[in-house]
Amino acid sequence: MTAIEISKPGGPDVLQITTRGVPKPANNELLIHVLAAGINGPDVLQRKGLYDPPPGASDIPGLEIAGQVVALGASVSRFAVGDMVAALVTGGGYAEYAVANENVTFAVPKGLTVTEAAALPETFMTVWLNLFQRGKFGQGDSVLIHGGASGIGTTATMLARQLGADKIITTVNSAAQQEASVRLGADVAVNYLTDDFVSAAKDATGGAGVDVILDIIAGDYVARNYEAAAMNGRIMQVSILKGPAKELNLWPMLVKRLTHAGSTLRSQSYEDKKSILGELEKFVWPLIAEGRVKPEVYRTFPLIDAADAHMLIDSGTHIGKIVLVN
Structure with missing residues (x-):
């Protein structure tokens, strides 16, 4: 073959x-x-x-x-x-x-x-495992989805919308991706090349921050995710496309009682x-x-x-x- x-x-x-x-x-x-x-x-x-x-x-x-x-x-x-x-x-x-x-x-x-x-199979099972099973996403939750135009991101956006999300914020890198992300269910699609997703997440949630974050990026996003998360927020690490976090201050995780977990399928x-x-x-x-x-x-x-x-x-x-x- x-x-x-x-x-x-x-x-x-x-x-x-x-x-x-x-x-x-x-x-x-x-x-x-x-x-x-x-x-x-x-x-x-x-x-x-x-x-x-x-x-x-x-x-x-x-x-x-x-x-x-x-x-x-x-x-x-x-x-x-x-x-x-x-x-x-x-x-x-x-x-x-x-x-x-x-x-x-x-x-x-x-x-x-x-x-x-x-x-x-890979995409839907990964999203279900991390966002719904481990991340305990439920009706009325807000969610920040990084890589909103990826297979993981588009799937998470659709499923979160259909299963009762309050607010969905995604990060993308172009106007075309912003348009597509909103079409699939995002309330706010942030162009991470020009805008700050932390500010956008807080604005969309009335300053409270988001309940669940689904992240395929890592790197400097980890610290910023801690900023964007709500009290008792859950951050689910699916991949590390930007590599490991560096100079990470864990204090916000303690103050907000955050859960940061990861897995591979x-x-x-x-x-x-x-x-x-x-x-x-x-x-x-x-x-x-x-x-x-x-x-x-x-x-x-x-x-x-x-x-x-x-x-x-x-x-x-x-x-x-x-x-x-x-």
Whole structure:
């Protein structure tokens, strides 16, 4: 099969076309003919040599796929050959075929194309885990979402709006991204290149600050998040695109009784991932079926043009997800 491998740590050009053997499904796995694969921040970090795959995972990048089941492991019971499915995988998505554990595989939700379904697993599960399960976002809460035009950001904005947010503030980097973020549900979309998100968050909440912050940035944003947070605020760290925090004053965290927590989805157990997926099926799939929520797909690229797709995601000009298609 054709696949994309990382030849060495670096820029998009290190993504090289290669030929690999088709993987064989284990007892609890399905072999899926990949028709579409979403691109995510962890793929970029892995390409740069900053995020190694967990033990036993494929070195081929790609954490979410959609396509057709072509073979089943001996113990798989919920799917049949020919089913159209999407899945969260620990690696191997940038290929013509990939294996997925049954616990993190699901039928393409009603109302979505295969391409849209491929943009769902990693992003929706990450947002649900961090914003709703760990961040305890609830109806009437205010939320600040960094990277508002990213896959994480667009998903968090849509879900927060549909599930009862009071105020949604996002950070983006252009007028086009501001317009898109407001369309998806943000009350205020702050251009972080020209405006201060701390002031915007406080203005939008009458000076109180925001209840929950979802952050993929880190770096100097950490201290500023402490400023923007309300008393008893929850700050959920999903990624660290700007690197570690430096010269961080923890006093505001103590004074405001803040909770600052982080997690990665990739290394969690299949049982934990199954639990997240179960809640999505209960609370979010109906919103998808009603047309109230769907993954925001910005552009697709052929699998063999993965390097070009990563050039676009590195540019930071996209809105939503970029998807590779076979």
